[in-house]
Amino acid sequence: MQTFFDEMNDQGKVRPPYARLQEWLAAMPAELRNLKQAEAEALFRRVGITFAVYGEGGDPDRLIPFDMFPRVFSAQEWMRLERGIRQRAKALNAFLADVYDRGEIIRAGRIPARLVYLNEAYEPAMAAIRPPRRVFSHIVGVDLVRTGPDAFHVLEDNCRTPSGVSYMLENREIMMRMFPDLFRENRIEPVDGYAEALRRTLASVAPEKCDRDPTIVILTPGHFNSAYYEHSFLADLMGVELVEGQDLFVEGDRVWMRTTEGPQRVDVIYRRIDDPYLDPLCFRPDSMLGVPGLMDVYRSGGVTICSAPGAGVADDKAVYTYVPEMIRFYLGEEPILPNVPTWQCAKPEDMKHVLAHLPELVVKEVHGSGGYGMLVGPKSTREQIEAFRARLIERPDNYIAQPTLALSTVPSFVEEGVAPRHVDLRPYCLVGERIELVPGGLTRVALRDGSLVVNSSQGGGVKDTWVLAE
């Protein structure tokens, strides 16, 4: 039986950041807990934070389960995480600026050219484009897991448009409404500066031609998108328009939005649609979500697109293995947060190891997301493993493999009472004129007993994440 590090109860003792919570938990009768859980759910439903899962049918207004037991970091723990995340965000942006320019890291032989230039996420249309401040990925979501008191690993990077930040903000709002005493007793760093910081970041990358206070918009695929709530939530908090492709058009060398007072110029687009849909003239011609001519304006410095098209090449799961190398190459530093050891099935010797150890490993698609198309060896039946083996042999370069990590647990409210459940963490790092990070992030929790998959599409929930003030 594998043992897991529990963030509250370590070898029979309550770890200091959780001391107050322990008392809180002990003083809470079960009836009150059920009452509060129902109250939380009603609050979520009333404000309309719901999450639709593609292709699953059922209730399109499903809630992501919210677990009221918070996850806590001490100031010291957070300081180290913050340094590591900033370092990573900086290196990833340096890498993007490099591979769309001279490609020094490839010339130096530190990363294979094939992996970058033949990557599906590499965008040739971006070659030689230098976005303002040479920032490509303005919001970097770094997914972290913990395996021990001081052992954090980066599971993956998200350089395109990481989602979930609205949950970070709403979880906190709801916790503060329901348990104000907890916030009086514990000194918890606030997270509500996020929207202001995001706005500041986006404004700081206004295009060259912008000669005034920039007009910022959020570009959404529309209200059928599963993250639409988040798009409108962020637009509201920042006080900017939430636009769809049909609301924008290109005229002259600028982008405009259709308003009730006629066309209004747009300077910075925080897009929440994928690269192929941005501009039907440049990418997928059948896209109805994008803006024809957008890329021409972008190239000529008339508008900034956040994140830049092609930023995804840095968060690819195969490129991921080389991030420590990027940190050394661009920053001359050693990585503060290590990667998870990863076998690349494209490499014959790695593949051999993977095939021999499938029942112990987690195998993921290189371009997959959301917990789909992956194999969790120890949790799979022999048949599932053999079926996956066949797919793996067919396309080795489509997969990477990692050891099954002993993910840390945090006490969670479950039907039987309180029990440890596995968690991960996604902080959101903003990159513009400065690099900013609000103290907190989204903690996802695998609510099914024994499950290691925290994705909301696979029965995962969320928790409020606290960083204690010093």
Add this chain to the structure above:
Amino acid sequence: MLSRTAANLFWLARYMERAETAARFLEVGGRIALLPNAGEGFRNEWEALLRAAGTSDAFARKYGEPVQRNIESHLFFDNDNPSSVATCIRCARENGRIVRTALTTQVWEALNTAHAELQEIERQPRSQTGLTRLTEWTMRTAALIRGTVDATLLRNDGYDFLHLGYHLERADNTARLLDVKYFVLLPKVEFVGSGLDNYQWVTLLRALSAHRAYHWAYGGEVTAAKIAHFLILNPQCPRALISSVQGLNAHLDRLSRGYGRSSPAQSAARALLGEMAEMSVEQVFEEGLHEYLSRFIVEIATLGACIHDAYLSGDMR
């Protein structure tokens, strides 16, 4: 404001008003049918109602016989009927969801609650959802949403687009409800001026929640001319056609002032109001009530098109 946002607000209000009208249609029908010997019995009234609501063909295709239960299904529950209460409330909420950020929490919660309650009603056995309960619920829900709009919404251009939607739809719908009278009476000219005739007029007043108000405004006696005057030309009556047209004018004027430029929609609305202000109820009857109402419905549709071109299409330069 984004043109699309303005359009969503405009339609949100139109759908809510339309839902309320569907409920009012149901109420008129329910009451008229209580009268034992109207023409050819209950069939006649219900049929007239469907024709005025503009859905008699679609109804006949789906249900055949116009019996009360089917009409309740059609006007309240039917997802295939674009004007049923259920469809309208769904569409209103969907429009609201898209422009969530242009609404206050109170307005959104009222919309969301309406939607949740609707789902609840749909799950209940039909024996528990009597006509009165359905119509009362719809009107209370519509009033609640309108109330949150009035009490909490910022008085900006979005507020104007919502009210343009409310007034435009109400003008159209009141005209259609008035027209029910025409369809009901059409087959038997001798009914005009009879006790039955008056009963039907009173029912119409009730459906427009204007029964008591009428008596306050005109004193006891109920005549066709007075009622027509009340519902078409009396600006004291909140559902009178002229009140809706005044509302349209007020909000178009506010928009023009706010944006610092006039629009063809504003001119069209002014012309319509000008004509109505000069009009007498005798002139309405001279033209023929049905003819006048038909013309009015077309003019309102034209004004709707003008509003779309000026503000909702985003094409105005």
